[in-house]
Amino acid sequence: MDILSFGQLVVSGAFMGLVYALIAYGFQLTYATSRTTNFGQGELVTASALVALSITHLGLPYGLMLPCGLGFGALAGLAMERTAVRIALQEKSEGWIMLTIIVGLFIHSTCENIWGQADRPFPTPIPSEAFQVLGIAITPLELSVALGALGVMGLIELFKRRTLLGKAVQAVAADPEAAGLMGISARRAVMLSYALSGMVAALAGILVAPITTVGPPMASGLVLKAFSVAVVAGLDSGFGAILVGMFLGGLENLTSFLVGSGWRETPGLALLILTLAVRPNGLFGRAAIRKV
Amino acid sequence: MTPRTPILQVADLHGGYATAEVLGGVSLEVAKGTVVALLGANGAGKTTAMRLLSGLLRPARGTILLEGRPIQGLEAARIAALGLAHAPEGRRVFGPLTVEDNLLLGGYTRLPGIRGYREAAAADLEAAYHRFPRLRDRRWQLAGTLSGGEQQMLAIARALMARPRLLLLDEPSMGLAPVIVQEVYRALVQLRQEGTTLLLVEQFARTALEVADYAYVLERGRIAVHGTPAELERDPRVVQSYLG
């Protein structure tokens, strides 16, 4: 295989990897404030994308569909927090793991029944002819994925660091009790993080849907990889997810081409288990200290 | 002597944890503009009392009035918004955030959330840095990298940013070298002169009594004795409590 094909596989894969990074970012958002991750995140991605699809079928233009889809994602995130997470947090248990899985299953089944089991195409105003950069083909769709993912992550990071509200959320992540003493409600911070996480999931779904088509099978494939990215980068790491995501995307493409398309998933899964063996807190993560 | 209005009135406060009741009926008062010390041996219940006051713990019984308003059973964030600031035991600064961010967050209940908060807080920040020059030198440093004494100063300054009606200070000298404790207490004396109302929990009785206008001694969850520092220093039981 020549260098150009190699480069093509890697670059296309890296763009896809940005979607994983975006979903992984959603995990990190909730983990930061509440030490929880939404195991039903994949279903939120799919459901939001399907809802967005239906909105376009109703005749709404893309520009209006986007905020509606994102709004749905945020609401779904809030619903997830209310039904599956809050009770476990209040009781300081890990019941949210099971509960988010369960709610995810429910959403999956509902989507299957409303929209059917097959994948559907997703319309987009963005042109699909590729243009060449240094001999490697890049489509405007892929570019939109990159811009969307990086843009949203950048915006949220800006919010976190530049506004007092954002700093308050960081404070809850660092020490929820002390934050409460400053008048910062930990519960509201968790709700906000879930709303943002849902919105991010919706964006990921809407961005990637034109490329991969939309449907219930979308969910499980995406979320496992996104989880790998989040854990390998470190659940509290932030930008590390982008690097790991792009790396994983490129690796997946290469594997699919060189070994066989059925083995696509393997590098991500193997990488996850390996990282857990060697660096349980992730490549960029921090270890916690036990206090007795 | 003009009668001072009480900022804080605590009546028959009971509270503790699932396994044991720590406070078994505590009553005390903090008058406006005074410094009140809460003393007692380790395990007597001082920190539990603070946590009950600031809302981190729910009282089993009793009332807590902040400027006449009942606050027992309210959430911590709510009580903070009502004007009670708590600099907790062990400092609890936000390690991953800078000194300045920690200070800004202290004013969370007063400042705008999205824009313009830096301008609104400018005067208070300046006052904080003036009070604790060491913090100015380190304003962009991450709070987790500060020394114990600097973290304590930060915790106090952070609590003050809320311009609280009442400041609860829990064991400010804990784990600090004597020289640093002196610095911290100089700041407390300054606060007292400025008219801040302060409830101070200390294991170092002598130091606390030098700053306080009034003191309560807690023993096994109850107030054993209370009075002005002069009265207490003459009481042999008080001296006894500190070696045992």
Place this chain on the structure above:
Amino acid sequence: MRRFLFLRGAEALALALLAALPLAVHTPYALGLLTLLPIYGVLLIGLDVSVGYLGLINLGQVGFLGLGAYTAALLAIRLGWGLLASLAAASGAGLALGCLLALPALRLQGPPFALATLSFSALAATALNELEGLTGGARGLSFTHPACLGAALEPRAFFWLCLAVLALVWTAMRNLLAGHPGRAFEALRDSPIATDAMGVGSYRHKVAGFALGSALGSLAGGLYAFQFQHLQPQVFTHEFMAVLLLGVILGGRRSLWGALAGATVVVLLPNLLSVRPVFSVLAGAGLLASLVAGVRRLRRRTVDPFRALAPICATALLAAGALLARRTEDWRLAVFALILFAVVVGLPDGLMGFAARSLGGMLRVPPPPLPAPASLEQALPLRLPAPGAVLEVEELRRHFGGVKAVDGITFAIQDGAIHGLIGPNGSGKSTLVNVVSGLYPPSSGRVRLRGARANLPGLVAAARAGIARTFQNLELFGGLSVLDNVMVGLNSGFRQPLALTVAGLGEPGERRAQADALALLAFVGLEGQARERARDLPSGAQRFLELARALARRPSLLILDEPAAGLALPDVRRLIGMIRTIHQRGITVLLIEHHMDVVTELCHRVTVLDGGRLLAEGPPEAVKRDPRVLEAYLGLPGEPGNGEGTP
């Protein structure tokens, strides 16, 4: 109560009933369903080890099922192995793979663990699908099951074989869980730190438990393969996993009967769903039950309102679906999800837990009587202190971020002494003790226990080297009985071969351990409460229990972290007496305390810390009068204000 003791007779009765059933059943379809019961029973017992006993969310069991199935099938087809050999090999494969997966995955709790198991299942499914040459890929694998010991098995005989396997697994698990592995599992759920500090490697036990569960899953897989005689990778999906979790949680975690009940539900579920009237009735019954329970909880205000209302909503949705949905099979996953949600939130102990609570009074059998306590001399043999230091600490430093909790401390504890460690709050006492006992490594400097290498890596190593400790904030095994707490400490002292325990022959060893544990409980005055649950004891008694548990280790160095905290005066006197006796048995004691009278009465030597540094050291009377110590404890004379206060 953790264990719900049925009459042993009940197990035999159930076995006999099940064995007789094929005689009453006539269609092959019904026999097939019946055969699935013991298979799923074994599978769920395996899943219950990780989900119930270890408290982990294990999403990988379906992967082990698939791997076990294919292993057994391929060995039979390709290599011509017999039935029993294939099954044994499948279990072995499950055990090995389970270990391999658990070793990295169990280093962290919660979500990353669930993820790792989920990834494993996905990897397994991919491998099964892609390795077409070996497994036949998506097309599947068809075969007939091999002979068992030379004889071909007709369906009824195969059922009896599965039932025999279930009975064996059941007995082995019951014996295992009644012995020290079972105690270790429960202990490490309540307090992994204390478990390690007692020398029982919590990590090791978690890995072993997980691997055991995986082995059982693969064994069930082998039986599954031979039952269906056709395999396809698509079967082993996460939908199947959801069904398995439903079985374990609905049946009841940490319960063999619960696994059986859950298996029954799982076997009957597809049929229940497709027959609409049955489903509607069950959904309605569920709704009614949730309403009754929910209203009762709301009125009693015992739990958060969410726990009362959420199951009602879930079952209401279920009932609505039963009436309105066109085809209930299409909504299978949603149905599982709703049932799971209602059970996890509303009935977290499952059906067995509910049965135990409501019928417990009627069916509880009193446990066998305890043996007589051994003598203290036997439980705590006399130790002869050797001259010299038992513990040496050199230039020890430990920091957290910018805070220097321990800042260059050097001291030694003489063998056979009672050494006190005092200092104001925040002076570094607890951090020092945590470093010495192995909880944290030092940032620099050395800790050397006599006879061991410097800076022992971790709690378990320190415990094995002879250190035992109590904790300032109690770390008891709350869910275990008082007696069992001490028995965990004795764990390493009674190295009973595992095979004996599993075979149910561990009784004599267990009784000897009980006698020793009772001796220690008698020493601290708790032998009358031996069977009470540790978390129900008053806090003073809990402190004494921690002491007894630490003594069970027969340590050379006993570290007591504020043992008198919260004790009433008479108990403090008893504590002083106990520490004296411990000293007479030759055990070195490091005592951290604030109660100066305790320190003065007991300690030969006292070390005083302040701000992470050593302030003074010497006999207690001298230290008490040392001006620097007085200053540190009483506060500063002079600045600020005008206090001259000479101490």
